[in-house]
Amino acid sequence: MRIGILISGRGSNLKALIDTCAEPGFRGRIALVISNRPGAPGLAIAEAAGIPTLVIDHKEYASRTTFDAELDQALRKAGVELICNAGFMRILTDEFVEKWRDRQINIHPSILPAFKGMHVHQRALDAGVKITGCTVHFVRAEMDEGPIVAQAAVPVLPGDTAETLAARVLEAEHKLYPLALRLIVDGRARVAGEQVVIDYDGETLAGPLFVPAV
Known part of the structure; x- marks a missing residue:
């Protein structure tokens, strides 16, 4: 299972998930880590583990709808099947949540x-x-x-x-x-x-x- 992780900050839960995914026999892998804040410490944690990262700065988008559309596109491009919110400090639109219903925790x-x-x-x-x-x-x-x-x-x-x-x-x-x-x-x-x-x-x-x- 391809996993996408959304963060905004230090990434302590991200580190715990990275360690779990690295265990032998684990059936999932982290395909992408996305932060809505440039410079979030969690990005460095992901990069050190060799995981692709992406910054989608919410401040650069005129509305939550346009931000969420960009987020959705990036996750789908990476082939993500399950999203894990790990200290992600954004309220997602109803439309985004419904698109990922039962595939986001x-x-x-x-x-x-x-x-x-x-x-x-x-x-x-x-x-x-x-x-x-x-x-x-x-x-x-x-x-x-x-x-x-x-x-x-x-x-x-x-x-x-x-x-x-x-x-x-x-x-x-x-x-x-x-x-x-x-x-x-x-x-x-x-x-x-x-x-x-x-x-x-x-x-x-x-x-x-x-x-x-x-």
Whole structure:
């Protein structure tokens, strides 16, 4: 499976996905990494791994529609079959999302459907939750919506700040995103309606894969 990765910044989840794709026997390869921001550190990570990169600067386009059209064209030219959003800080148009329906995944730093949107970790602390985490899901037009592939739990510790909590959740993201990608590439995760059915360890489970070990 040919994979395209969209980034905007440092590329820490990108690095985790690159490492997974380099493992022997992995059935997918990263065909292209695209950033909407010139100079994004993640571009250097991809280039060091020998992966083709492309900058499509959103500031050079008059509208989201024209930007998304250029993005779509680049992905299709590279033969991409699955898109992974990895710190991609752009809201995509409904038209783009529909074109790539069930072929685009995202990782969000909370256990969805809780704490959608921005400032997730501070909101989790303000709410007094004892467990937070991260979610990999298929992308839909609504922000942070879509069938859930996998989730990981992270405890909220006494004295946590938004920064310390974010760092621990990010560690979980680096484990969860590769796991979810492997499930999809191996054909063990499929969308049925608005849920993901997973064939995991020989047992078919409806709904998200919960990973308490992360």
